[in-house]
Amino acid sequence: MSxxxxxxxxxxxxxxLLPFFFSLAEAAEQDIPKKFFVPPPPFTPGIFPCSxxxxxxxxxxxxxxxxxxxxxxxxxxMPDGWCFDCHNPDNRDKLRLANxxxxxxxxxxxxxxxxxxxxxxxxxxxxxxxxxxxxxxEKQYLLCVHCHWPHEPVFKSIRPLPPPMKxxxxx
Amino acid sequence: xKREKNKRRELSLDRRTFLKGAALGLxxxxxPLDKADASFWETFFQKHFREMNDTEIKKxxxxxxxxxEQKYKKAIKIGNEKAMPGVLFGYGLDLSRCIxxxxxxxxxxxxxxxxxxxxxxxxxxxxxxxxxxxxxxxxSEKYYNPPQVPEKEYFYMPVQCQQCENxxxxxxxxxxxxxxxxxxxxxxxxxxxxxxxxxxxxxxxGARHFNWSEPGRKPEEINPNTHYLGNRPRxxxxxxxxxxxxxxxxxxxxxxxVEACPVGARKFGNLLDPNSEMRYLIEHKRVFRLKxxxxxxxxxxxxxxxxx
Amino acid sequence: xxxxxxxFFIALRQIAIGSKxxxxxxxxxxxxxxxxxxxxxxxxxRGLIITGMRDQVSWGFYIxxxxxxxxxxxxxxxxxxxxxxxxxKPIKEIVLFGELLAISxxxxxxxxxxxxxGQPLRGWHILPVIGSMNFPASLLAWDVxxxxxxxxxxxxxxFYVLYRLSIGKEYKMSVIGPLIILxxxxxxxxxxxxxxxxxxLSARPFWNASILAPRFLASAFCSGPAIMIVLFQIIRKQSExxxxxxxxxxxxxxxxxxMGLNLFLLGAEVFKEFYSGSIDTYSIxxxxxxxxxKSALVPWIWxxxxxxxxxxxxxxxxxxxxxxxxxNMACLFVIIGVYIEKGLGLVVPGFVPDTLGxxxxxxxxxxxxxxxxxxxxxxxxxxxxxxxxxxxxxTGKLRFETKA
Numbered sequence: 029m030s031x032x033x034x035x036x037x038x039x040x041x042x043x044x045l046l047p048f049f050f051s052l053a054e055a056a057e058q059d060i061p062k063k064f065f066v067p068p069p070p071f072t073p074g075i076f077p078c079s080x081x082x083x084x085x086x087x088x089x090x091x092x093x094x095x096x097x098x099x100x101x102x103x104x105x106m107p108d109g110w111c112f113d114c115h116n117p118d119n120r121d122k123l124r125l126a127n128x129x130x131x132x133x134x135x136x137x138x139x140x141x142x143x144x145x146x147x148x149x150x151x152x153x154x155x156x157x158x159x160x161x162x163x164x165x166e167k168q169y170l171l172c173v174h175c176h177w178p179h180e181p182v183f184k185s186i187r188p189l190p191p192p193m194k195x196x197x198x199x
Numbered sequence: 200x201k202r203e204k205n206k207r208r209e210l211s212l213d214r215r216t217f218l219k220g221a222a223l224g225l226x227x228x229x230x231p232l233d234k235a236d237a238s239f240w241e242t243f244f245q246k247h248f249r250e251m252n253d254t255e256i257k258k259x260x261x262x263x264x265x266x267x268e269q270k271y272k273k274a275i276k277i278g279n280e281k282a283m284p285g286v287l288f289g290y291g292l293d294l295s296r297c298i299x300x301x302x303x304x305x306x307x308x309x310x311x312x313x314x315x316x317x318x319x320x321x322x323x324x325x326x327x328x329x330x331x332x333x334x335x336x337x338x339s340e341k342y343y344n345p346p347q348v349p350e351k352e353y354f355y356m357p358v359q360c361q362q363c364e365n366x367x368x369x370x371x372x373x374x375x376x377x378x379x380x381x382x383x384x385x386x387x388x389x390x391x392x393x394x395x396x397x398x399x400x401x402x403x404x405g406a407r408h409f410n411w412s413e414p415g416r417k418p419e420e421i422n423p424n425t426h427y428l429g430n431r432p433r434x435x436x437x438x439x440x441x442x443x444x445x446x447x448x449x450x451x452x453x454x455x456x457v458e459a460c461p462v463g464a465r466k467f468g469n470l471l472d473p474n475s476e477m478r479y480l481i482e483h484k485r486v487f488r489l490k491x492x493x494x495x496x497x498x499x500x501x502x503x504x505x506x507x
Numbered sequence: 508x509x510x511x512x513x514x515f516f517i518a519l520r521q522i523a524i525g526s527k528x529x530x531x532x533x534x535x536x537x538x539x540x541x542x543x544x545x546x547x548x549x550x551x552x553r554g555l556i557i558t559g560m561r562d563q564v565s566w567g568f569y570i571x572x573x574x575x576x577x578x579x580x581x582x583x584x585x586x587x588x589x590x591x592x593x594x595x596k597p598i599k600e601i602v603l604f605g606e607l608l609a610i611s612x613x614x615x616x617x618x619x620x621x622x623x624x625g626q627p628l629r630g631w632h633i634l635p636v637i638g639s640m641n642f643p644a645s646l647l648a649w650d651v652x653x654x655x656x657x658x659x660x661x662x663x664x665x666f667y668v669l670y671r672l673s674i675g676k677e678y679k680m681s682v683i684g685p686l687i688i689l690x691x692x693x694x695x696x697x698x699x700x701x702x703x704x705x706x707x708l709s710a711r712p713f714w715n716a717s718i719l720a721p722r723f724l725a726s727a728f729c730s731g732p733a734i735m736i737v738l739f740q741i742i743r744k745q746s747e748x749x750x751x752x753x754x755x756x757x758x759x760x761x762x763x764x765x766m767g768l769n770l771f772l773l774g775a776e777v778f779k780e781f782y783s784g785s786i787d788t789y790s791i792x793x794x795x796x797x798x799x800x801k802s803a804l805v806p807w808i809w810x811x812x813x814x815x816x817x818x819x820x821x822x823x824x825x826x827x828x829x830x831x832x833x834x835n836m837a838c839l840f841v842i843i844g845v846y847i848e849k850g851l852g853l854v855v856p857g858f859v860p861d862t863l864g865x866x867x868x869x870x871x872x873x874x875x876x877x878x879x880x881x882x883x884x885x886x887x888x889x890x891x892x893x894x895x896x897x898x899x900x901x902t903g904k905l906r907f908e909t910k911a
Contacts, residue, residue, distance in 0.1 A: 154476035158463040162451040185347035189301035195561035195867045198317045247639045335786050336864035373647035374632040375639045393632055394625015397647050399565040403710035405862040408562050412554035435554040436625025493709045
């Protein structure tokens with residue numbers, strides 16, 4: 029077969045196979061039903077969109093301790109992790125998955141789900157996280173970040189409510 | 200002489216009889232026979248809930264709402280939602296998440312109008328030391344009160360009515376005042392219970408509680424949305440327990456404890472719905488139930504989140 | 508009609524007129540009843556919270572007394588078996604007084620159940636047809652049937668016999684014979700059903716043991732006859748009723764065997780619990796040795812066990828059995844021992860530790876004790892009034908008038 033013919037064959041094949049690959053990607057997204065209406069991400073007021081500051085700012089990809097801004101965020105998540113492991117250096121209004129794909133802050137569960145796959149699987153079914161809404165109707169989903177502060181996800185201890193009265197004290 | 204004595208004795212006997220009769224008559228006037236106390240007789244002769252038709256139940260609900268309003272100076276609605284067809288409620292409790300904060304306990308108290316004085320809690324949270332016997336409840340502690348939870352060496356397990364499919368309490372009740380409704384909730388008719396407390400001896404989970412005196416709850420604390428078999432204001436001398444928030448769940452809502460849990464340790468749903476999270480739970484997670492050896496077949500599943 | 512009124516006044520006079528001792532005794536009992544009634548009035552107003560019972564130990568002193576008294580009532584049958592089956596003449600004549608004791612005991616049982624209920628006015632809910640009795644699933648429903656049936660049988664037999672004697676006639680064996688035959692298994696059944704009440708609860712491992720029903724019967728056949736021996740001595744001293752020593756000693760001998768069986772069954776239970784040593788045995792540990800520092804029942808149960816063993820020996824040896832001082836001592840020992848062992852020594856350990864592992868040490872409060880005393884006084888008053896008729900009818904002193 030000549031080179032030209034081979035190239036034509038490859039192009040035709042990829043053209044017809046492309047929808048197949050697209051459908052695979054779609055299927056991965058179809059795992060998550062469209063009814064994942066989540067409340068908006070709990071941004072600090074005024075912090076989003078990030079591009080209002082970062083547009084045009086030079087990017088420093090060196091892992092370091094931040095000093096001028098965001099110095100209050102101490103990352104205690106992932107060993108040896110730093111900001112650009114999740115945040116997208118080229119467009120701060122998006123998050124970046126391990127394979128380079130970008131997801132919006134409204135769909136940050138994809139990002140968390142990369143490492144926390146088992147939890148993500150449970151969350152999709154409605155088995156992980158606080159449950160409110162109707163058990164026989166619309167489930168109300170929350171984003172991971174609504175409960176877990178992504179920079180320091182471990183829950184702080186809280187004060188327990190009072191213990192019950194001892195029976196001998198009930199008069 | 201003797202005949203006179205006998206005669207006097209006979210006379211005194213008659214006086215005694217007369218006095219007795221007069222006393223009885225006076226006592227008789229204390230009986231509520233007039234119209235104002237008609238509700239006393241209505242209450243006394245009220246039939247078993249399952250034997251009443253819808254009109255009779257409606258009358259009873261109206262009477263009870265009026266009595267509650269008189270007592271608490273607040274309009275209270277007592278509903279009678281029936282079990283939804285094709286529904287069997289199940290509950291899931293994630294032991295890997297519970298932090299023992301007791302917010303579920305107090306959310307339940309507020310939602311279900313439990314007495315605060317004397318205190319009644321439908322949910323008991325037990326604390327176990329990691330590494331010690333787990334199924335030996337004797338090693339557990341329910342009065343823990345550390346400054347912060349969760350504590351490092353402990354884990355927590357809340358217990359409430361397990362809504363058994365084979366409930367020993369239903370079997371033991373001599374008047375059938377407690378029974379299992381079609382959607383799986385074990386309910387109590389507070390107007391039929393005679394307060395013998397046999398069900399409390401029969402329950403293996405300590406889930407049933409008794410009103411040792413008149414329930415003490417302030418009017419402003421009353422939740423006015425109630426159900427006849429659930430959280431309506433109860434009486435002295437009757438047994439009560441968790442009803443899976445029947446007033447909420449029969450209207451499609453989650454129980455109060457599920458919504459109150461800050462760490463999402465509580466799950467609830469319809470076991471008969473193949474798409475519900477409860478079905479997924481029991482089919483995929485390693486679930487167990489308390490005291491399974493007793494064959495009570497509870498619908499309260501404990502599990503650990505990890506694993507499939 | 509005329510005779511009815513006349514007999515009514517004869518009966519009334521019989522109750523109202525007696526010796527000085529009678530008046531003092533009735534006045535004393537009435538005082539106790541009044542105390543109990545006022546305490547009960549308080550309980551019905553404020554609720555059962557005035558007792559020591561709470562969710563963790565939801566049955567207490569009232570049900571303990573109920574259990575003990577069902578045993579006493581069942582033991583009336585003990586006299587029936589030798590009397591009628593073996594025609595042991597000395598006992599036959601005094602079976603009547605045993606049956607009257609059964610009536611009083613059952614009345615006290617019913618009273619104890621009523622005062623223990625949270626809503627006693629709703630008691631009619633337990634009846635079949637007009638209520639919704641949960642028969643056959645609930646053991647309490649069975650208990651209601653058998654206890655009331657036993658009361659009816661004993662009342663009928665004794666009142667029929669007394670009535671026939673009082674009008675100077677003989678009683679017909681064809682009338683009461685079948686009932687007496689029925690009353691033997693019925694008496695066994697009242698106590699078996701009461702035992703099953705506890706036995707059937709898988710939630711309470713201390714009670715969920717097959718040994719409970721046999722132990723109940725064995726201890727019932729100790730305590731009931733012991734009370735009767737004491738009562739018979741009082742009756743024959745206070746009246747012209749003749750009760751042979753032979754009859755009393757025979758009853759005492761039967762108590763010895765019953766107590767021997769009771770002690771053997773206790774040994775069997777103790778072995779099983781302490782040797783196997785599983786979690787379920789915490790209850791008996793609490794009872795005999797205390798658990799986690801809580802040991803309120805320990806001195807009581809050891810006292811009861813020692814009293815029972817001493818009583819067994821005193822009843823067994825003819826020398827001590829046939830000496831009235833030691834015999835009465837032994838009776839007292841048995842009554843107290845079984846009262847503790849089958850009362851609080853049975854009910855409380857069933858709830859300790861409770862189903863979620865908690866230990867709550869129950870103690871009866873003063874109102875509870877007063878109400879219990881009031882119920883016992885009521886039973887004693889019932890028995891006194893019954894005897895006030897039965898003794899003179901039996902000895903021929905009291906006769907009612909009929910047309911013939």
